[in-house]
Amino acid sequence: MSRLNRAEVLNNIPLTDREFILRLKLPPGSLSPMPGQFYLLRATNTFDPLLRRPFSAFRWSDEWVDFLISEKGKGTLVLKSLRPGDEIDLLGPAGNYFPPPSGDMKLLVVAGGIGIASVFSILREYNGDSVLFYGARSSDALLIRKDIEDFSGEVVLCTDDGSIGFKGSVVERLRLYINERTPEKAIVYACGPEAMITALKTYMKETGLRGYISLEERMACGVGACMGCVKNTSEGMKRVCIEGPVFPVEVL
Amino acid sequence: MNLTVKIGKMVMKNPVTTASGTFGYGQEYAEFVDLNCLGAVTVKGISREPRQGNTPPRIFETPCGMLNSIGLQNVGLEAFLKEKLPYLRGFDTNVIVNILGGTIKEYIELAEALDGRVDAIELNVSCPNVKKGGILFSSDEAIFRELIREVRKNVVNSTLIVKLSPSASSILSQARICEEEGADAISMINTIPAMAIDIESRRPRLSNIIGGLSGPAIRPIGVRMVWEVHKTVRIPIIGMGGIMTAGDALEYILAGATAVAIGTANFVDPTTTMKVLKGIEDYMRNHEIEDFSSLIGGLIWDREGR
Numbered sequence: 001m002s003r004l005n006r007a008e009v010l011n012n013i014p015l016t017d018r019e020f021i022l023r024l025k026l027p028p029g030s031l032s033p034m035p036g037q038f039y040l041l042r043a044t045n046t047f048d049p050l051l052r053r054p055f056s057a058f059r060w061s062d063e064w065v066d067f068l069i070s071e072k073g074k075g076t077l078v079l080k081s082l083r084p085g086d087e088i089d090l091l092g093p094a095g096n097y098f099p100p101p102s103g104d105m106k107l108l109v110v111a112g113g114i115g116i117a118s119v120f121s122i123l124r125e126y127n128g129d130s131v132l133f134y135g136a137r138s139s140d141a142l143l144i145r146k147d148i149e150d151f152s153g154e155v156v157l158c159t160d161d162g163s164i165g166f167k168g169s170v171v172e173r174l175r176l177y178i179n180e181r182t183p184e185k186a187i188v189y190a191c192g193p194e195a196m197i198t199a200l201k202t203y204m205k206e207t208g209l210r211g212y213i214s215l216e217e218r219m220a221c222g223v224g225a226c227m228g229c230v231k232n233t234s235e236g237m238k239r240v241c242i243e244g245p246v247f248p249v250e251v252l
Numbered sequence: 253m254n255l256t257v258k259i260g261k262m263v264m265k266n267p268v269t270t271a272s273g274t275f276g277y278g279q280e281y282a283e284f285v286d287l288n289c290l291g292a293v294t295v296k297g298i299s300r301e302p303r304q305g306n307t308p309p310r311i312f313e314t315p316c317g318m319l320n321s322i323g324l325q326n327v328g329l330e331a332f333l334k335e336k337l338p339y340l341r342g343f344d345t346n347v348i349v350n351i352l353g354g355t356i357k358e359y360i361e362l363a364e365a366l367d368g369r370v371d372a373i374e375l376n377v378s379c380p381n382v383k384k385g386g387i388l389f390s391s392d393e394a395i396f397r398e399l400i401r402e403v404r405k406n407v408v409n410s411t412l413i414v415k416l417s418p419s420a421s422s423i424l425s426q427a428r429i430c431e432e433e434g435a436d437a438i439s440m441i442n443t444i445p446a447m448a449i450d451i452e453s454r455r456p457r458l459s460n461i462i463g464g465l466s467g468p469a470i471r472p473i474g475v476r477m478v479w480e481v482h483k484t485v486r487i488p489i490i491g492m493g494g495i496m497t498a499g500d501a502l503e504y505i506l507a508g509a510t511a512v513a514i515g516t517a518n519f520v521d522p523t524t525t526m527k528v529l530k531g532i533e534d535y536m537r538n539h540e541i542e543d544f545s546s547l548i549g550g551l552i553w554d555r556e557g558r
Binding site for chain 2: 002003004042047048049050051052075089091217218219220221222223224225226227228229230231232236237
């Protein structure tokens with residue numbers, strides 16, 4: 001089964017002024033993604049926007065896949081305007097995935113802003129006792145709260161302005177949690193903005209906490225050819241589209 | 253229908269190849285394209301030693317195009333010969349290897365190691381990304397000439413192609429030097445040095461500040477330059493720069509290109525090479541053209557205009 005397909009838009013539901021959930025019909029027989037994998041979407045036949053845009057598989061069934069997308073520019077604006085019945089180009093699933101936890105580990109899922117799109121599926125797909133640390137600027141930027149509560153054992157909300165939950169960053173809150181509960185066997189799965197990733201990396205290295213972080217980078221080919229989406233790691237330049245997007249914290 | 257073209261000693265079953273740096277080492281695209289159907293596979297530029305390339309961010313999309321400053325990240329000669337070339341040799345297609353060096357000696361060593369083991373060697377004298385690399389060779393005509401002369405001495409069995417930069421002070425003069433020094437062919441155009449700025453942070457979009465612009469935005473510039481070079485030299489030209497469709501490829505061919513390379517379009521649609529090839533065949537059928545070579549430089553024009 002080819003990873004390059006035409007896919008029908010089943011629905012496209014706005015969550016806020018900027019965020020929306022795009023549901024695409026998966027071609028029969030296509031591979032299902034794993035948590036952390038992504039697809040490259042292209043909705044136009046014109047050359048502006050030009051390149052495909054990569055998005056994490058947010059949730060899926062055998063028949064469809066959902067993408068939680070935030071409008072950032074031309075590419076996402078085109079996707080936001082799609083209507084049911086439209087057809088777009090779909091390439092994927094692509095990249096590696098969050099390795100499933102082994103044994104009875106405490107899953108510490110850390111999401112900042114739209115980063116929830118990449119880690120939400122861990123709560124659905126992987127077994128284990130999970131805590132979700134989910135942070136954003138303010139309460140109205142914390143998306144899909146109902147769905148989250150359905151799937152996560154425990155949800156810890158954090159906002160910069162304190163409008164709901166803990167006032168402060170998810171990393172600060174994670175630190176409090178670890179200090180209080182000192183879970184014996186824990187694994188972190190995380191995705192979020194750069195500032196969050198930097199703070200999380202530092203904290204995890206300090207404490208020896210193990211885990212995986214999904215990174216974002218502008219992408220061109222998405223198949224490992226162009227070397228455009230690399231990140232500098234302790235093992236050299238790594239392509240986010242092939243060797244990533246998920247990296248063990250110790251190489252970052 | 254005859255689609256065969258000849259570039260130096262290299263016979264291509266059709267005029268479609270890939271632009272260096274946009275098709276990896278072939279393997280990355282084998283899932284989408286039957287590599288046997290390509291006239292040639294042109295691989296990512298190879299240096300003597302492996303290169304890490306530039307610090308990210310390395311790419312940024314601009315209207316109908318993209319900037320890149322990859323910085324020539326590649327596996328190096330030894331790994332290429334051991335790990336990448338044997339795979340490509342399993343296909344019935346030509347292999348063109350783009351080479352780059354910091355000194356003439358490095359280019360010579362690469363040429364010696366590859367001569368006879370690959371169908372063609374493409375000299376990258378015009379990559380705008382690495383400060384000590386290509387740009388120096390293409391910006392000084394005496395050094396440019398010396399480089400081609402020295403490499404030519406070491407390329408005996410393979411075809412030698414020189415890739416020209418659109419930012420050279422005179423691309424016509426460089427094309428003449430290529431011909432005089434015995435290069436078999438010219439490939440053109442490389443990306444155009446360009447820049448974009450994030451006005452909120454006031455920082456450049458690329459960590460290297462300047463990158464190479466590619467994509468459909470640059471195609472008319474490429475077509476013009478191929479036309480001018482075609483009128484100036486007799487050696488064949490591999491035309492490239494923003495080819496997205498068969499129509500775009502045919503513009504280059506009518507302007508004087510013997511073969512065409514698909515670059516950025518591979519990122520947009522990994523099957524572009526096959527669509528371009530099919531479109532050229534359809535065009536020939538519709539226009540009752542039996543021999544592809546009759547299209548090369550087939551532009552109809554007169555000196556009074558149009």
